[in-house]
Amino acid sequence: MNDLTPGIGHNAPPDPIDTITATYEAEREEAANWTDGTPVENEAQMNEVDALRKAMRQWRLDLERGQKDATAPLRAVYQAELDRWKPTIEDAKRIEGCLVATVDAFKKRLAEEKRAAERAAWEAAEKARREAEAKAQAAADLEAQREAEAARQAAIDAEKAAQAARKDQVKGMRTVTRYEITDHKALLHWIAKNDREAVTAFIEAWAQKNHKANENADGLRVWTEKEAF
Structure with missing residues (x-):
């Protein structure tokens, strides 16, 4: 064997991550020059950064597509195995539930x-x-x-x-706490008085989800503005 003999693993296919990334090597290197925290100062610089941003977005999309292609077979095998076990597990749970009842x-x-x-x-x-x-x-x-x-x-x-x-306790029993709302309005007032953080969290989550459809709701201000993307 001489020095020109390929080593072990020389037949391994190229890593798709490396292949995709190599396509955008120049743009990645240039982007490093623009990401030191210094903002752009003129339109020419803006256009150059926008072009780099577009290239980096495409790089990301290509990587996500490659990731999906690479993991799809694994997900299919995983899901198939889950489905294979599921009916028997469900039957065991069903029998268990009937015995408990x-x-x-x-x-x-x-x-x-x-x-x-x-x-x-x-x-x-x-x-x-x-x-x-x-x-x-x-x-x-x-x-x-x-x-x-x-x-x-x-x-x-x-x-x-x-x-x-x-x-001397009965085996196979547990203590469970159940509840029933007898007056929604009264409970809401109690929560507002005793757990303001919960009410605030609900209001903020509701506003985030529904602000576009309810922009005139009392206590809510909705506006539009431009931002880079």
Whole structure:
């Protein structure tokens, strides 16, 4: 093998980014001379900058077109794989949803029963605690002290039972917060009073989207002016 033998990768196709960019190399170099922050001072300079701007725009459009051409096959493969998995995933979600619906009513009823049991356990613990305190205060002889100790232990056992009832939850349930707007006007006034930033953000987004069609809206000023592009 001699020095003229091509190296590994010599058959690789040229990078389309480099190919497209090379077409505009002269304009890119000239544009660098005009982008140092110094504004143009006469019409001739303006025309030259506009021509460069047009060339750079075309460079960008060519790059975007090349990017789209290069990624289209990848997107097609990606989308095809998504579509291939989607029906089975949707069927699994459908079955899961049906199973959740099947046990929903029973789980809600059971959860309410457990909450009631927990409330009763804590009420019993509180009652036992009060009784233990009363017996302790009245423990003047040996037998009374024994009763007070027994009451104290009963209060401890009752609290443990209440703690266990708190931990005994129905699995597969979660707490969700729901809402209903009962008076739109009242809510709007409340938001305006308590969350002015949210109202301001909505107004600004609305104006940005609708200012052309509602240029005479109260509190809105719409005008036109020229700018470079």
